[in-house]
Amino acid sequence: MARQWVGSACLCLTLLMTSGMASGASPEETDPGVEPGALGPALPLAAEMARSLERLEAFIAGDLPFLVEQRRARVGDLRQALAAEPLLAHEQWEGLVAAWRQELAYGREIDSWRGLLVGNASREVDYLRLGRVGLYFLSPDGREGGVWSRAEAGWQPLDAAALAELRKGLAIARERRAPELLALPVSLLPEAEEAGAPASVPLPGTPVAEDGGDAELLARVDRQAGELRDGLAESWLRLGSGLELPARPSQEASGIEASAELLRGLEAWTAESGRWRRFEAPVADLAGHIAPREVARLGDLMAFGGGDLLRRGTAENGDIPRLAVVEGLSAEQRARLAAAWSGGEALLLDPTAGRLLDALSAQPTLVERFHQGGAVGYVVVTLGGLGLFAALLQYTYLLGVTLRLRRQCRTPERLRDDNPLGRVLARFEALPDGLPPEALEARLDEALLAELPRLERGQGLVKLLAAVAPLLGLLGTVTGMIVTFQAITVFGTGDPQLMAGGISQALVTTVLGLITAVPLLFAHTALVSRSRRLVGLLEGHASATLADHLEAHSAPAKASSRESHALSA
Numbered sequence: 001m002a003r004q005w006v007g008s009a010c011l012c013l014t015l016l017m018t019s020g021m022a023s024g025a026s027p028e029e030t031d032p033g034v035e036p037g038a039l040g041p042a043l044p045l046a047a048e049m050a051r052s053l054e055r056l057e058a059f060i061a062g063d064l065p066f067l068v069e070q071r072r073a074r075v076g077d078l079r080q081a082l083a084a085e086p087l088l089a090h091e092q093w094e095g096l097v098a099a100w101r102q103e104l105a106y107g108r109e110i111d112s113w114r115g116l117l118v119g120n121a122s123r124e125v126d127y128l129r130l131g132r133v134g135l136y137f138l139s140p141d142g143r144e145g146g147v148w149s150r151a152e153a154g155w156q157p158l159d160a161a162a163l164a165e166l167r168k169g170l171a172i173a174r175e176r177r178a179p180e181l182l183a184l185p186v187s188l189l190p191e192a193e194e195a196g197a198p199a200s201v202p203l204p205g206t207p208v209a210e211d212g213g214d215a216e217l218l219a220r221v222d223r224q225a226g227e228l229r230d231g232l233a234e235s236w237l238r239l240g241s242g243l244e245l246p247a248r249p250s251q252e253a254s255g256i257e258a259s260a261e262l263l264r265g266l267e268a269w270t271a272e273s274g275r276w277r278r279f280e281a282p283v284a285d286l287a288g289h290i291a292p293r294e295v296a297r298l299g300d301l302m303a304f305g306g307g308d309l310l311r312r313g314t315a316e317n318g319d320i321p322r323l324a325v326v327e328g329l330s331a332e333q334r335a336r337l338a339a340a341w342s343g344g345e346a347l348l349l350d351p352t353a354g355r356l357l358d359a360l361s362a363q364p365t366l367v368e369r370f371h372q373g374g375a376v377g378y379v380v381v382t383l384g385g386l387g388l389f390a391a392l393l394q395y396t397y398l399l400g401v402t403l404r405l406r407r408q409c410r411t412p413e414r415l416r417d418d419n420p421l422g423r424v425l426a427r428f429e430a431l432p433d434g435l436p437p438e439a440l441e442a443r444l445d446e447a448l449l450a451e452l453p454r455l456e457r458g459q460g461l462v463k464l465l466a467a468v469a470p471l472l473g474l475l476g477t478v479t480g481m482i483v484t485f486q487a488i489t490v491f492g493t494g495d496p497q498l499m500a501g502g503i504s505q506a507l508v509t510t511v512l513g514l515i516t517a518v519p520l521l522f523a524h525t526a527l528v529s530r531s532r533r534l535v536g537l538l539e540g541h542a543s544a545t546l547a548d549h550l551e552a553h554s555a556p557a558k559a560s561s562r563e564s565h566a567l568s569a
Contacts, residue, residue: 045217046082048260049096053079055267056099063274064135064148064187065118066106066127074099090217093259097224100266107132107273108235108300110351112173119154128169130351132274133299134186138166148187156185162346172351179356181309182349183336186298188276189343217255221262222248228266234312236300236354237272238320240279273300276343283310284324295323296341302350302357307338309348311357326357373508376476380469380509384516387465391523394458398530401455405537420451420534421541428545437550444542451538455531459524466520473513480506 053075060071078099081092110130117123117137125137135148137155145163146155158166165184171177225246232238232245246265249258276298283293283305295305303310309329313322329337333348340347350356370377404419415429416422424447431443484503 045090045093045256045259048263049082049093052096052263064132066129066135094220097266100270104266104270104273108353110173112170126170128166128173130349131299131301133188133301134184136166138170142167147185150187151189169351179352182351183346184349185346188298190276190278214255217259218249218253221255221258225262234321236297236303237269239281239297239303240277241272243268243272275299281323284322286325286327301353304337307334309357312354326360328360369508372504373476373512374505376472376479376509377512380472380512380516383465384469384520387462387520388523390458391462391527394527395530398534401534420538424448424451424538424542425545440546444546448538448542452535455534459527462520462524462527466517466524469516470513473510476509477506480509
């Protein structure tokens with residue numbers, strides 16, 4: 001590396017000489033716009049920038065093959081500008097820092113675009129990139145896709161399940177779908193040493209000019225270091241990498257040394273964004289207990305371990321963020337994470353680099369949502385429970401009546417008083433002989449009507465509660481909005497969290513009202529259909545019994561009438 005630095009310095013010196021000094025002109029006469037004192041920091045800084053440009057070019061060559069032409073063009077523009085004006089290296093330094101910061105940003109974002117397939121320039125596909133963790137393509141018809149394998153330096157096909165997840169990922173990247181966890185294979189392998197990792201080589205001693213040129217460079221380094229510290233404070237890259245946040249240079253520091261240190265730090269952070277690290281770190285479980293655990297970190301995207309997804313806690317005073325287990329994962333998702341520990345299997349990926357996991361952890365449980373409904377929610381659920389309990393009791397009673405009624409139908413000669421049909425027929429048999437058919441029919445209807453209240457019991461209550469529950473939910477909605485507007489009146493609209501309580505009550509009570517009403521409507525329909533079936537069965541058997549009775553008593557009357565006519569003749 002020292003030879004590389006010396007070669008770069010010689011190159012810069014050659015460029016300087018060919019630009020004017022070879023003609024015999026002094027540095028002051030060569031470029032009137034360049035201060036004489038700037039020649040001191042310009043040459044070593046240009047050499048360091050040339051080294052960093054070579055490192056950037058090598059990093060792009062060994063990185064995932066996305067936007068390659070655009071990234072190489074950026075490097076070419078920087079190299080051309082440095083070769084054209086090496087004495088203005090301190091001004092071009094920020095352009096090189098911006099290029100490295102753009103590479104670092106690539107490792108922290110989700111992106112999608114349409115372009116020619118890498119390795120097949122005659123085919124156009126849709127690309128999805130998840131940081132430097134995964135690069136995917138999907139054919140326009142959605143039937144074929146692949147993931148780039150860094151180990152194989154080529155595309156690996158995806159199965160049907162992964163293609164469905166890839167389609168979801170593309171919709172998320174295009175902001176057509178809400179973010180969610182994606183079950184996709186990745187382009188990395190655990191503990192893989194990626195190309196382009198910067199080496200930590202100390203900078204050779206360089207002369208430092210004691211003038212405004214170095215002071216201006218130091219100010220630029222200080223500004224860039226401050227921005228990087230703010231952007232990397234809660235980055236996943238701090239976990240298991242040993243990297244420290246860029247330090248702000250002191251007033252007595254050398255601008256060249258500070259700028260070189262910042263560049264090399266950026267190279268290290270950028271290279272780390274494409275690595276799968278495994279290490280041991282303290283993790284807080286769901287009960288809050290903190291214990292060491294084996295953890296895997298994928299670039300600047302996510303971390304997992306022990307079958308759990310991990311989220312970042314709060315970082316205090318610049319410390320490394322603490323890890324905690326994410327709640328709400330299913331057994332299948334946990335098994336997938338455990339199987340993917342050694343690589344080669346599909347992982348649950350957070351396309352938002354942690355924001356989705358934070359949202360999942362902050363998502364209230366079912367019990368917490370229930371309590372958000374407040375007093376109105378409690379009333380709605382209580383009335384719904386009462387209605388369902390009444391419907392269950394009545395339906396159980398009707399099932400028992402159905403069984404006893406069937407037994408009565410199998411033995412019609414033996415009347416029992418444990419079922420409506422037996423009681424109706426018993427009352428009919430107890431009627432005195434000689435009653436006209438109209439009286440018999442009226443007595444039979446009376447017996448049937450006496451059984452209806454038991455069969456239709458509870459239906460009115462269930463129907464009433466099914467109608468009242470949505471109205472109570474609407475009442476809770478209005479109450480919640482009143483609370484929301486009160487919060488707006490007192491605190492304004494600056495903090496949405498102050499309005500969240502009233503909005504939660506407004507929405508939760510509406511949901512509870514609908515959830516309560518729908519089962520009650522089904523229960524009411526079941527009760528009505530069962531009771532109508534029983535009433536129809538009773539009416540059918542009662543009518544048959546009345547018809548048999550009338551036929552039996554009308555036959556002797558007809559016979560005696562024929563005998564009377566015969567005697568008179």
